[in-house]
Amino acid sequence: MDSFITGSLIYWLVAALFLLGVYGILANNNLMKKLMAMNIMQVAVIVFFLILGQKLGGTLPILMGSDTTVDHYINPLPHALMLTAIVVSLSTTGVALALLMRIQERYGEIEEDDILRRMNE
Amino acid sequence: MREQLPALIVVVPLLASLVAPLVAYFSTALVRLVAIAAILVANISAIGSLTHALTKGNWHYHFGDWAPPWGIELVIDPLAGAIAVLISFVSLVVVIYAGPYLKEDGWLKKGIFYSLFALLTTGLLGMVVTGDVFNLYVFLEISSLAGYALIASGGNKAVVAAFRYLLIGTIGASFYLLGIGYLYAVTGTLNMVDLAEKLPLLMDSPAVIIAIVMLVVGLGTKMALFPLHGWQPDAYTYSHPAAAAFIAGVMGKVPAYAAIRFFFFIMGAATGPVYKALQIMGWLAAAGIIIGSLMAIAQKDFRRMLAYSSVAQIGYVVVGLAIGNSLALIGAVLHIINHAIMKSCLFLVAGGIQWRTGNVSVEKFAELNKKMPLTMGALVIAALSMVGLPPTAGFFSKWYLVLGAIEADMWFYVVVIIISSLLNAVYFFRVIENIYMKKASEEAKDKDKDKGKGMFELPLQMLVPIVVLGLGILVLGILNEPIVSQVIQFVIPGGGQ
Numbered sequence: 287m288d289s290f291i292t293g294s295l296i297y298w299l300v301a302a303l304f305l306l307g308v309y310g311i312l313a314n315n316n317l318m319k320k321l322m323a324m325n326i327m328q329v330a331v332i333v334f335f336l337i338l339g340q341k342l343g344g345t346l347p348i349l350m351g352s353d354t355t356v357d358h359y360i361n362p363l364p365h366a367l368m369l370t371a372i373v374v375s376l377s378t379t380g381v382a383l384a385l386l387m388r389i390q391e392r393y394g395e396i397e398e399d400d401i402l403r404r405m406n407e
Numbered sequence: 408m409r410e411q412l413p414a415l416i417v418v419v420p421l422l423a424s425l426v427a428p429l430v431a432y433f434s435t436a437l438v439r440l441v442a443i444a445a446i447l448v449a450n451i452s453a454i455g456s457l458t459h460a461l462t463k464g465n466w467h468y469h470f471g472d473w474a475p476p477w478g479i480e481l482v483i484d485p486l487a488g489a490i491a492v493l494i495s496f497v498s499l500v501v502v503i504y505a506g507p508y509l510k511e512d513g514w515l516k517k518g519i520f521y522s523l524f525a526l527l528t529t530g531l532l533g534m535v536v537t538g539d540v541f542n543l544y545v546f547l548e549i550s551s552l553a554g555y556a557l558i559a560s561g562g563n564k565a566v567v568a569a570f571r572y573l574l575i576g577t578i579g580a581s582f583y584l585l586g587i588g589y590l591y592a593v594t595g596t597l598n599m600v601d602l603a604e605k606l607p608l609l610m611d612s613p614a615v616i617i618a619i620v621m622l623v624v625g626l627g628t629k630m631a632l633f634p635l636h637g638w639q640p641d642a643y644t645y646s647h648p649a650a651a652a653f654i655a656g657v658m659g660k661v662p663a664y665a666a667i668r669f670f671f672f673i674m675g676a677a678t679g680p681v682y683k684a685l686q687i688m689g690w691l692a693a694a695g696i697i698i699g700s701l702m703a704i705a706q707k708d709f710r711r712m713l714a715y716s717s718v719a720q721i722g723y724v725v726v727g728l729a730i731g732n733s734l735a736l737i738g739a740v741l742h743i744i745n746h747a748i749m750k751s752c753l754f755l756v757a758g759g760i761q762w763r764t765g766n767v768s769v770e771k772f773a774e775l776n777k778k779m780p781l782t783m784g785a786l787v788i789a790a791l792s793m794v795g796l797p798p799t800a801g802f803f804s805k806w807y808l809v810l811g812a813i814e815a816d817m818w819f820y821v822v823v824i825i826i827s828s829l830l831n832a833v834y835f836f837r838v839i840e841n842i843y844m845k846k847a848s849e850e851a852k853d854k855d856k857d858k859g860k861g862m863f864e865l866p867l868q869m870l871v872p873i874v875v876l877g878l879g880i881l882v883l884g885i886l887n888e889p890i891v892s893q894v895i896q897f898v899i900p901g902g903g904q
Contacts, residue, residue, distance in 0.1 A: 304585075311574050324577050331581050331588070338592050364591075367541055371584065374548045378577055381552055385559055385570045392563045405564050
């Protein structure tokens with residue numbers, strides 16, 4: 287049981303978070319809530335990568351004195367990748383918010399089913 | 408300068424995209440020239456790199472002289488080179504075409520349009536030339552973000568279509584990112600060449616199988632593979648008419664290219680899990696070919712008909728991957744190229760008709776051949792090519808696919824391709840019939856609605872791209888044999904050796 291908690295539990299949590307996000311995008315009717323669910327999903331992916339870089343007992347990936355044992359440092363690459371992914375997520379959210387403002391301006395609401403009904407009229 | 412060609416493919420359009428709004432503030436004529444020049448440079452660099460790859464072997468360009476796998480490299484092999492030439496060529500043609508559409512817009516709108524267009528080109532070219540799977544993700548998002556904005560600038564309905572595409576596209580990109588996360592977890596590398604060396608030993612690992620599933624879902628969403636195509640008809644139909652041809656013609660093809668790159672170059676499709684995944688994709692694609700064609704028949708809006716036909720056409724490419732022998736792969740790559748040209752041509756024609764008459768409904772196309780004989784000629788060529796009649800380009804890619812399917816004893820796909828060609832004939836001949844056979848109603852003859860009153864055809868900037876692409880379809884068809892023997896046969900893994 288202990289090995290489950292220290293080992294694979296975190297992956298199950300991340301998978302649950304990811305699926306929660308996907309479910310939120312599919313199930314919500316309000317476009318703003320869909321956008322928030324999308325952010326939750328993206329955070330799950332980011333956390334997944336950060337776990338890959340983590341090591342038990344590892345420290346910051348900055349050379350500490352003469353300690354050159356690789357096992358003492360965490361892997362910095364996933365963190366660097368995720369900085370980029372966070373920027374991507376930020377810009378996607380920005381574009382999405384801008385689109386939402388346009389939708390609100392032109393349709394007066396952000397409930398998907400109403401908007402779709404009015405689009406098809 | 409010559410040794411920097413691969414970098415220029417990406418860097419020049421990116422710089423153009425950055426300066427475009429600023430240039431537009433000072434001169435709206437100049438911004439157009441800047442955009443065209445930048446894409447032209449990218450096109451020439453792509454052609455130069457392709458020639459180098461064909462004559463001297465694959466070109467590995469190390470960014471900032473950082474050796475891979477630590478640094479990021481661009482890799483131009485014949486496949487990447489050929490697709491990069493295709494993308495930059497279609498982009499060039501469409502950016503020239505965009506001029507008259509933007510005539511009445513202010514400097515800000517013009518600047519932003521050209522900026523986004525150059526950014527979309529950058530993203531798509533980057534996806535093709537990169538040799539790093541995470542870099543590919545970044546370029547995928549760059550092209551998607553520019554694509555969302557270009558689609559959204561098409562009007563009220565377009566904004567909603569763009570928002571829905573954004574949500575679904577982000578789900579697809581997240582699946583892709585998770586997929587490469589799994590690959591990184593088992594191999595510790597993101598470089599494609601490095602991955603190709605390390606993965607064959609790990610193919611049975613559950614992590615790799617999960618990664619394959621994630622890649623299929625992610626790339627499948629992005630290329631609008633049935634049944635993940637829900638975002639696509641609205642997005643293509645309502646997008647900015649000046650950019651629709653580029654978005655519809657090329658954006659779906661680049662993820663298909665990425666699928667070829669992953670499944671055939673990085674993983675090697677002969678091995679267990681990839682082979683099975685491709686079979687499943689093949690069945691979905693076959694269903695998509697039939698359903699997409701049937702949906703296209705049901706549409707009245709010309710653009711929406713073309714969008715559904717794209718769902719069917721991307722199916723051909725995936726069927727080619729599923730068959731997986733060299734003939735079918737040649738067919739798949741050839742179809743990526745041919746369909747990009749045909750669909751762009753058709754969307755340019757649709758945009759031209761919309762510009763001139765304001766009509767998008769096929770039923771109102773009567774007697775358009777009198778107003779726009781050359782445009783309609785291009786439409787007929789493109790339509791015949793979509794159906795697959797020789798000597799147009801569309802015939803040859805289907806021919807290779809069918810030959811490949813027969814060689815692999817997969818008769819099911821042969822039947823699907825033939826049925827789908829008949830269905831294509833149904834909806835394209837209906838368009839041609841509407842244009843040439845029907846008499847125009849009195850209302851349609853109302854000259855006030857005609858934007859180019861008394862004028863021959865479309866403005867030259869719109870007409871030339873349409874005619875160039877229309878002739879391009881014929882050239883690709885007639886010169887098919889040299890193109891395949893000089894270029895395409897080298898694009899498949901181990902090809903030409």
